[in-house]
Amino acid sequence: MARRHAKHEEEEHENHERWLISYADMITLLMVLFVVMFAISNVDQKKFAALSEGLAAGFGAPRYIVSDGGQAVIDGKGAMIDPVQVSVIAPPVPVPPAQGETALEQASPADAAEAQQAVGDAQAELASLDEIAAEAREALATEGLESRADFRVTEDGLVVVLFADDVFFTSASAELQPTGARVVDALAPVLADSGRPVDAEGHANHLPVRSTSAYPSNWELSAARAASVVRRLIEVDGLDGSRLTAAGYSDTRPLVPPSDPTSIEVNRRVDLLVRSTARPEVRALLPQLAEARRTAAG
Structure with missing residues (x-):
């Protein structure tokens, strides 16, 4: 009797491609994530x-x-x-009704109101700084010192530029000369009445200090000159020291490049910065408004 052959059952093979399903799900989720991120970030x-x-x-x-x-x-x-760089913001002017709705x-009403408020606040801040500058000019003129300072408005506030030639400091020295002391004393009441923080910033020209100088470099010399002005304002003129700071910048912030024939005298100076206390978006408009006014004045 013939022996029956045992039924042969093939072993079930494991599916090695199941990872494709998980991979496809992951790619789909990533695509959805990127689409959502793009949608919420689009301006x-x-x-x-x-x-x-x-x-x-x-x-x-x-x-x-x-x-x-x-x-x-x-x-x-x-x-x-052609593209142009806009550097001047002119004062607001009325738009004729014939031009229609602007x-x-x-x-957005909120955006428009915020922008208009910033411009209005900047104009008010500029007017306040102008008033301080006018009082400072008058004080210097009374003493016959009107040519000893210059004024400009920056994003930080009103800068009173005191050219530190031999009238203020002798070469490689931080000791205030008599005329320089008179200039500081004339400005002191105006600075006190403003109620604003004041920074004395010392600057030097590009020439290195002499080897016989008491200061190793222009950094120490410029800082010492700024400190001399602050000390005069506190000890002689009675200003509150908590409102004053002194800093030296050596030759890193020149008014004119070293190649300019006047650089030796112009860049050797002390600046008195009457700080603006306005919020940043308002202060950012100050230089442009000041330049627009200067251009309009011719």
Whole structure:
């Protein structure tokens, strides 16, 4: 009798491609994540362009729109022009009703109100700094010292530039000369009445100090000159020392480049910075408003 053959059952093979399912799920989730991140980070370009155009119209400046995908600039009439750098913000001027509703009015009311508030605060802060400068000029003129200082407005506030030639300090010295002391004394009441913090900033020209000098470098010399001015304001003129600071910048912040024939005298100076206490977005507008006013005055 023939022996039956045992039934042969093949072993079930393990599926080695199951990882593809998990991999596909992971790729799908990553794609969804990137789409969501892009969606929430995309800036509303139309609202931003409308606000920028409205602010430009309110300041009396021509309206320019940067086209997408390049650096070309299109004016309000659709003509291509070369890119320009805007460095001056003119004072606000009324927009004639015939021009219709401006883009600023179409922008978010909160954004438009915030921008207008910043401009208004900057104009008020500039007027306050101008008043301090006018009082300082008058005080110097009374003493016949009006030519001994210059005034300019920066983002930090009002800078009173005291040219530190031999009238203020002798060469390689930080001791205030009599005329320099008179200038500081004339300015002291104005600085006290302002109620603002005041920084004395010492600067030097590019020439190294002499080997016989008491100061190893222009860093020590510029800092010592600033400290001499602060000490005079406190000990002689009675200003509150908690409102004053002194710092030296050596030759790192020149008014004119070393190649300028006047650099030796002009860059050797002490600046008195009457600080602006406005918020940063307001202070950022101060130099532009001051330049626009200077340009308008001719």
